[in-house]
Amino acid sequence: MSxxxxxxxxxxRQMKTIREFEERTHAxxxxxxxxxxxxLYTGQEANAVGVCEHLNDEDTIISTHRGHGHCIAxxxxxxxxxxxxFGSSEGLCKGKGGSMHVADMEKGILGANGIVAGGPPIxxxxxxxxxxxxxxxxAVSFSGDGSVNQGTCFExxxxxxxxxxxxxxxxxxxxxxxxxxISYAVGCDDLKARTEGFxxxxxxxxxxxxxxxxxxxxxxxxxxxxxNGPAGVFAETGRFHGHFVGDPQAYRAEGELDDLRENSCCxxxxxxxxxxxxxxxxxELDAIDAEVMALIEASVAAAKAAPRPTAEQVTQDVxxxxxxA
Amino acid sequence: MAExxxxxxxxxxxxxxxxxDDSVFVIGEDVAGCNGSPSGDVGAVGxxxxxxxxxxxxxxxxxxxxxxxxxxxxVGAAAGAALVGMRPVAEIMFADFxxxxxxxxxxxxxxFRYMFGGKSKCPAVIRFASGGGFSAAGQHSQSMxxxxxxxxxxxxxxxxxxxxxxxxxxQAIADDDxxxxxxxxxxxxxxxxxxxxxxTIPFGEAGFVREGDDVTVVAFxxxxxRAAAAIDALEGEGISCDLIDPRTSxxxxxxxxxxxxxxxxxxxxxxESPPRCGLTADIAGLAASKAFHSLxxxxxxxxxxxxxxxxxxxLEAAYLPSVDKISAAIKATLA
Ligand SMILES: Cc1ncc(C[n+]2csc(CCOP(=O)(O)OP(=O)(O)O)c2C)c(N)n1
Ligand SMILES: [Mg+2]
Numbered sequence: 111m112s113x114x115x116x117x118x119x120x121x122x123r124q125m126k127t128i129r130e131f132e133e134r135t136h137a138x139x140x141x142x143x144x145x146x147x148x149x150l151y152t153g154q155e156a157n158a159v160g161v162c163e164h165l166n167d168e169d170t171i172i173s174t175h176r177g178h179g180h181c182i183a184x185x186x187x188x189x190x191x192x193x194x195x196f197g198s199s200e201g202l203c204k205g206k207g208g209s210m211h212v213a214d215m216e217k218g219i220l221g222a223n224g225i226v227a228g229g230p231p232i233x234x235x236x237x238x239x240x241x242x243x244x245x246x247x248x249a250v251s252f253s254g255d256g257s258v259n260q261g262t263c264f265e266x267x268x269x270x271x272x273x274x275x276x277x278x279x280x281x282x283x284x285x286x287x288x289x290x291x292i293s294y295a296v297g298c299d300d301l302k303a304r305t306e307g308f309x310x311x312x313x314x315x316x317x318x319x320x321x322x323x324x325x326x327x328x329x330x331x332x333x334x335x336x337x338n339g340p341a342g343v344f345a346e347t348g349r350f351h352g353h354f355v356g357d358p359q360a361y362r363a364e365g366e367l368d369d370l371r372e373n374s375c376c377x378x379x380x381x382x383x384x385x386x387x388x389x390x391x392x393x394e395l396d397a398i399d400a401e402v403m404a405l406i407e408a409s410v411a412a413a414k415a416a417p418r419p420t421a422e423q424v425t426q427d428v429x430x431x432x433x434x435a
Numbered sequence: 436m437a438e439x440x441x442x443x444x445x446x447x448x449x450x451x452x453x454x455x456d457d458s459v460f461v462i463g464e465d466v467a468g469c470n471g472s473p474s475g476d477v478g479a480v481g482x483x484x485x486x487x488x489x490x491x492x493x494x495x496x497x498x499x500x501x502x503x504x505x506x507x508x509x510v511g512a513a514a515g516a517a518l519v520g521m522r523p524v525a526e527i528m529f530a531d532f533x534x535x536x537x538x539x540x541x542x543x544x545x546x547f548r549y550m551f552g553g554k555s556k557c558p559a560v561i562r563f564a565s566g567g568g569f570s571a572a573g574q575h576s577q578s579m580x581x582x583x584x585x586x587x588x589x590x591x592x593x594x595x596x597x598x599x600x601x602x603x604x605x606q607a608i609a610d611d612d613x614x615x616x617x618x619x620x621x622x623x624x625x626x627x628x629x630x631x632x633x634x635t636i637p638f639g640e641a642g643f644v645r646e647g648d649d650v651t652v653v654a655f656x657x658x659x660x661r662a663a664a665a666i667d668a669l670e671g672e673g674i675s676c677d678l679i680d681p682r683t684s685x686x687x688x689x690x691x692x693x694x695x696x697x698x699x700x701x702x703x704x705x706x707e708s709p710p711r712c713g714l715t716a717d718i719a720g721l722a723a724s725k726a727f728h729s730l731x732x733x734x735x736x737x738x739x740x741x742x743x744x745x746x747x748x749x750l751e752a753a754y755l756p757s758v759d760k761i762s763a764a765i766k767a768t769l770a
Pocket of ligand 2: 254255256282283284285286287288
């Protein structure tokens with residue numbers, strides 16, 4: 111599959127942006143600057159970008175507790191996101207949602223989600239709207255290897271088949287749900303086959319390789335967009351941090367993290383591929399890196415300087431705006 | 436007597452109950468932890484809040500059972516095992532996840548005894564970490580016990596300190612009805628003296644945390660400490676208060692509350708949940724209908740506003756009842 115150069119550049123920039131956003135978020139949490147529960151997407155960037163590069167602003171995604179990457183890949187404003195993580199009233203959600211609830215309706219981001227498998231049924235609803243209106247949109251939901259065991263996920267997959275809606279279920283298998291391995295939590299030994307059992311095709315990808323995800327997601331999204339009902343993407347991937355910031359990660363094998371960072375890094379893989387094909391030079395990629403670093407730095411500076419919310423905002427946007435709490 | 440945190444006190448209760456009765460087992464997500472994982476260190480987690488620590492190593496995989504992320508099935512499995520004679524203690528991590536498994540709790544477990552004409556027992560305990568204070572936003576901060584209190588058939592427990600938590604947990608496990616056990620997550624690290632031996636605290640018997648003459652303060656869970664702080668500060672101004680911790684919202688110790696209100700004539704009710712159909716309204720209603728002639732001032736309700744829990748630390752601080760708000764409410768009853 112040949113990808114135009116500007117798209118290639120953008121894909122790399124997006125992956126790098128997610129990586130640096132997450133690494134900086136990690137540092138700011140350690141500094142005590144960011145409150146709440148934060149789940150980092152570092153290591154899985156190619157999944158979000160490989161999928162979202164096929165989507166436009168009218169298509170929707172719904173994300174998970176590990177949502178920063180999906181939101182950035184779908185076009186969320188990085189500065190607005192960082193402000194949200196810092197809890198500013200200028201954040202994307204006015205400081206009401208934080209990391210687990212980043213959303214941007216204009217960009218088709220129906221929200222990160224704190225409830226495991228809260229998203230897939232909602233995504234089926236967005237897909238149903240697309241089918242009723244016949245507007246060619248698709249609705250993508252992201253799930254993890256743990257999330258797929260939730261009843262809501264099963265129900266959503268079955269409903270999507272029954273209604274033949276353009277829903278795309280992306281499953282990112284990073285092998286763990288919190289501290290439990292997929293080999294324990296998924297009862298059968300073939301999650302891809304189990305998912306296909308619902309009655310839609312599932313395309314497999316290497317989640318450390320942008321090109322692999324891009325190709326698999328392209329097939330799934332094309333399938334759904336052309337009116338053939340739902341489709342799935344099943345990507346093998348790995349997260350480079352703990353489940354949450356501060357997780358002691360007692361479940362890892364010795365050397366597992368080093369191995370992941372060394373051998374399953376989508377940025378390294380992308381660079382290696384470019385070195386091979388010569389499409390983008392290392393110097394050009396370095397220049398993108400520098401721009402990304404500057405953007406992340408600017409986002410943190412903006413977040414630190416951004417206004418703090420005030421008590422009367424607590425009771426705004428309920429279903430009316432109440433007065434002060 | 437040794438000081439123990441609420442986390443350790445509940446953990447000790449679980450260890451002791453499991454050692455005493457082999458029909459007791461725990462089940463939930465990562466209650467052991469690391470199952471199937473390459474480290475092979477199964478049991479290393481002991482629950483994401485550490486409450487079930489050591490149970491896997493002490494009692495093995497049949498009695499400390501990790502599950503997939505499937506809250507409806509977890510509650511249902513606990514209810515089913517209980518119906519046939521086991522005494523499961525299931526963990527649903529965050530109380531907010533009741534949203535996922537409401538049917539199994541409310542329509543199933545909570546109604547068996549009644550719908551089956553009193554012929555069944557369902558001695559299941561479901562544990563939840565509840566409440567705010569962690570900037571965990573709208574889906575990880577709710578107390579939820581106020582909602583569950585409205586369903587007949589479910590016993591609802593909200594410990595406010597480590598001592599009570601142990602005695603109430605042992606009572607919950609021994610109880611033949613389904614018990615929802617809400618652990619205010621802000622209190623896990625709070626310690627007080629807790630006996631090593633087993634003891635129970637009966638349901639429906641309030642604890643008296645402070646005794647005084649001027650105002651009755653009723654507070655739940657995380658708010659008990661804040662109410663005590665407010666009351667202690669007001670002592671210097673010559674105001675003395677009863678502080679009642681009902682410990683269980685269902686059954687509710689109406690007698691203790693009414694007796695105190697009849698003596699003081701003033702009532703402040705404090706809870707961290709939103710106001711509508713909540714515990715503060717419930718107890719205000721109790722006083723209005725059963726102690727009306729004793730009341731010398733309007734009942735004050737100190738609770739969260741009618742909004743979801745916000746993320747931003749400043750917003751959450753404004754959202755949760757503070758010591759200052761509780762003091763102001765106490766004073767308002769005396770104005
Ligand atoms: C209904 C519900 N149950 C449990 C949790 C706690 N929880 C948050 S993330 C998570 C693991 C999710 O695993 P997976 O779907 O594989 O996603 P990953 O964390 O690997 O990205 C759990 C159990 C939750 N947030 N919501
Ligand atoms: Mg996972």
